[in-house]
Amino acid sequence: MHLAFTPEQQAFRTEVRAWMEAHAPKFRDLKTLECKEGFDAHVAWERELASGNWGMVTWPEEYGGRGLDLIRWLIFEEECYRAGAPLRANQNGIFLLGPTVMEYGTPEQRARFLTPMAKGEIMWCQAWSEPGAGSDMAAIRTKAIRDGDHYLITGQKTWSSRAAFADWCFGLFRTDPESKRHKGLSFILLPLNTPGVSVRPIRQLHGDTGFAEIFFDDVRVPVENRIAAEGEGWNVAMATAGFERGLMLRSPARFQAAAKRLVELYRANADRAAPGLRETVLKCWMDAEAYALNTYMVAASIQAGGKIGAEASLNKIFWSELDRSLHRAAMSLLGSHAELRPQTGANEWLDGYIFSLSGPIYAGSNEIQRNIVAERMLGLPR
Amino acid sequence: MEFRFSEDQLRLRDHVRDYLAKAHPPERLRALDAAGGRDNAIWSGLVELGLPGLLVPESNGGLGLTLLEATLIGVELGRANVSEPLADTAFVAAPWCVRKGEKSYLEGLASGDVTLALTHDINPWVADLDTAKGVIAHEEILLTRPAPKQLNSVDPLRRLFASGELDGGDDPILLDLAALTSAAQLVGAAERMLEMAADYAKTREQFGQPIGAFQAIKHHLANVALAIEFARPPLWRAAYTLDRGQGLAPLHVSVAKVAAGDAALLAAETAIQVHGAMGYTYEVDLHYWMKRAWALIGAWGDRTFHLKRVDDAVIGGTLPLGPDATFISEAPHA
Ligand SMILES: Cc1cc2nc3c(=O)[nH]c(=O)nc-3n(C[C@H](O)[C@H](O)[C@H](O)COP(=O)(O)OP(=O)(O)OC[C@H]3O[C@@H](n4cnc5c(N)ncnc54)[C@H](O)[C@@H]3O)c2cc1C
Numbered sequence: 001m002h003l004a005f006t007p008e009q010q011a012f013r014t015e016v017r018a019w020m021e022a023h024a025p026k027f028r029d030l031k032t033l034e035c036k037e038g039f040d041a042h043v044a045w046e047r048e049l050a051s052g053n054w055g056m057v058t059w060p061e062e063y064g065g066r067g068l069d070l071i072r073w074l075i076f077e078e079e080c081y082r083a084g085a086p087l088r089a090n091q092n093g094i095f096l097l098g099p100t101v102m103e104y105g106t107p108e109q110r111a112r113f114l115t116p117m118a119k120g121e122i123m124w125c126q127a128w129s130e131p132g133a134g135s136d137m138a139a140i141r142t143k144a145i146r147d148g149d150h151y152l153i154t155g156q157k158t159w160s161s162r163a164a165f166a167d168w169c170f171g172l173f174r175t176d177p178e179s180k181r182h183k184g185l186s187f188i189l190l191p192l193n194t195p196g197v198s199v200r201p202i203r204q205l206h207g208d209t210g211f212a213e214i215f216f217d218d219v220r221v222p223v224e225n226r227i228a229a230e231g232e233g234w235n236v237a238m239a240t241a242g243f244e245r246g247l248m249l250r251s252p253a254r255f256q257a258a259a260k261r262l263v264e265l266y267r268a269n270a271d272r273a274a275p276g277l278r279e280t281v282l283k284c285w286m287d288a289e290a291y292a293l294n295t296y297m298v299a300a301s302i303q304a305g306g307k308i309g310a311e312a313s314l315n316k317i318f319w320s321e322l323d324r325s326l327h328r329a330a331m332s333l334l335g336s337h338a339e340l341r342p343q344t345g346a347n348e349w350l351d352g353y354i355f356s357l358s359g360p361i362y363a364g365s366n367e368i369q370r371n372i373v374a375e376r377m378l379g380l381p382r
Numbered sequence: 383m384e385f386r387f388s389e390d391q392l393r394l395r396d397h398v399r400d401y402l403a404k405a406h407p408p409e410r411l412r413a414l415d416a417a418g419g420r421d422n423a424i425w426s427g428l429v430e431l432g433l434p435g436l437l438v439p440e441s442n443g444g445l446g447l448t449l450l451e452a453t454l455i456g457v458e459l460g461r462a463n464v465s466e467p468l469a470d471t472a473f474v475a476a477p478w479c480v481r482k483g484e485k486s487y488l489e490g491l492a493s494g495d496v497t498l499a500l501t502h503d504i505n506p507w508v509a510d511l512d513t514a515k516g517v518i519a520h521e522e523i524l525l526t527r528p529a530p531k532q533l534n535s536v537d538p539l540r541r542l543f544a545s546g547e548l549d550g551g552d553d554p555i556l557l558d559l560a561a562l563t564s565a566a567q568l569v570g571a572a573e574r575m576l577e578m579a580a581d582y583a584k585t586r587e588q589f590g591q592p593i594g595a596f597q598a599i600k601h602h603l604a605n606v607a608l609a610i611e612f613a614r615p616p617l618w619r620a621a622y623t624l625d626r627g628q629g630l631a632p633l634h635v636s637v638a639k640v641a642a643g644d645a646a647l648l649a650a651e652t653a654i655q656v657h658g659a660m661g662y663t664y665e666v667d668l669h670y671w672m673k674r675a676w677a678l679i680g681a682w683g684d685r686t687f688h689l690k691r692v693d694d695a696v697i698g699g700t701l702p703l704g705p706d707a708t709f710i711s712e713a714p715h716a
Contacts, residue, residue: 001384001385001386001387001388001450001618001622002383002384003383003385003619003622003623003709004383004709004711005383005709006383009383013706071383075706077705078705078706079705079706081704081705082704082705082706252705253705256703256704256705256707256708257704257705259703259704260703260704260705263696263697263703266697267697270697278693278697279689281697282689282692282693282696282697285692285696285703286616286637286640286641286692287612289616289637289708290612290613290615290616290637290641291612292705292708293385293615293616293618293619293708294611294612294614294615296383296385296615296708297385297386297615297618299385300383300384300385300386301386304386311611314607314608314611314612317604317608318608318611318612367597367601369604370600370601370604370605371597371600371601371604373604373607373608374594374599374600374601374603374604374607375600377607378576378580378600378603378604378607379580379584380580380583380584380592380594380595380599380600380603381584381591381592381594381595382595
């Protein structure tokens, strides 16, 4: 065990920090990712990152990455949050689809999809959920029927984050119409401007159009857009979900930056804080630390050849509930100011609190994650 | 940066775990409880494993290992509810002697012939004072002491004595070593209580099915698994930084003790709930672990004490906060 950064890792941090200091300030205070103007501004940040070759540092150089290890990735993320850099518009692409294509894609698919992703050229959204298939994702009905070297897709997806602004989607479709549940599903990628696709934005709790429904009406998609074998979609999707819950989607820096802001908010408002809130603030800081430490352990374990199993579910519960506690505490500290939005700029705590309410729902609800923990880690009967 | 135990460390842990599972089953605890006192056979077994000398330098007859191994094994002691004074003497007194240059006791400690009891102002008691060769009090080792007056602990397997006129003092090294060891045992106790509750939930049937198939039970137990999973990494960090004497080690020990205590308390309350009335009996083994957890949560700095130390650093202090601050070893001065 070695809990200090090597000189090379420190040098890498210095390099990232210098780059961020030179480039991130221009991208401060962007509009939210959940509206067209904000999304476009965030895409500009993706391209800025790509211009410095920072699109996805862990990917091999041939796909637009830097071939770095997970520790470097964590350092990179820390420096992004430290610099107050924008969130990643392409998070569904780089953090979820990317690792999936790396693992299950053919060499041609890797070259075709990963490089433009790292370069910030193509923005991705995830099309899994359907009106009748939320937590019960195996109830997916949207069909992709084989027609020569194409699939014909018909049906509906929903809750697809940023689908209103994205270029392509990766979805899970029923390629065997006779199949049931987890069988007969395939993992297929397609551009949202394919004829027959229509996207209807849905206003979210905060009022912006963060997610959308996607309708498919006899949409023709070439077979080479399928990842892995036909009928293997469920296993591929579970691997993607593992990346989502386990390591990539919510890097610890996000919560450490928020915990720092919370402590500062507390210091500024200590005289009017509710009794007990001080302890909540300390608990949030301790939990953000625990999450960071755990992530470094997961990274070390993966680098030593390990895999993330059902612990990914514990991870997802932990970060999503930490995020909600953090923002709830801030709302309490703000008291009668909590509801107010400034004329310009944002009430970050309010927006963050609203968003934190979705964390325990998306990426598999926390009830489902608790089922997974109980059944797969503790061996309780289904 | 490599936050991972070595294969050797994990093998040692597994070896101790397997040994304790065989040699130290719950029947041992019940026998100890019935007879009172301590069991020489258990102690001899621990000596054979070399555990009393784990932290004693090889030149003094020990294994010369670090607080990382001690903490891994501390978790195992908590899992097995070992009640012999191994943790106090091997994982606190021995490294304390090494740090204070008290060389004359090291060989006796390593061979298991000598145990040392610990006094400190933070506790109103001294554990295993009657069988100890000496007692660490106020930065020195006393060989004579008042006639021990036994106190009653909720934990029938703890042997506590009034500190009487012993002046404990407030040696911070003793406190941090002992708080770390307590945290390790709390994590182990929590793990074991979770396993006991999960096992019970798989076999006990009501309404024609195992109670573990009910989602309320699943979610209760998942919450315990969550608390334990995220109590472990801070524990390892505390062990690592205290071993190296880093300036922030006391803060990390406090974070670890709070997380471990919270996990153990949740595990205890959940485990009894899952056991139903069975859990409320003296017959089911669970109570030994619950009681150990209650005792250790208050020992060597209770939750309030450790939270206060965190508070002094985080809200009141100069600790750097934020994404790049997790692995710094020293806080700048105000
Ligand atoms: C902000 C946001 C972004 C999203 N982005 C995307 C996206 O990009 N792509 C995408 O495909 N989807 C996305 N989703 C959808 C998300 O994956 C689903 O909302 C989620 O899987 C839950 O499905 P549901 O909303 O239909 O709720 P339901 O499944 O109807 O669940 C409702 C409630 O019932 C509980 N419940 C359901 N089944 C069980 C059970 N077996 N045991 C116990 N409790 C149960 C749930 O936990 C929940 O509390 C997003 C959702 C949100 C909120």
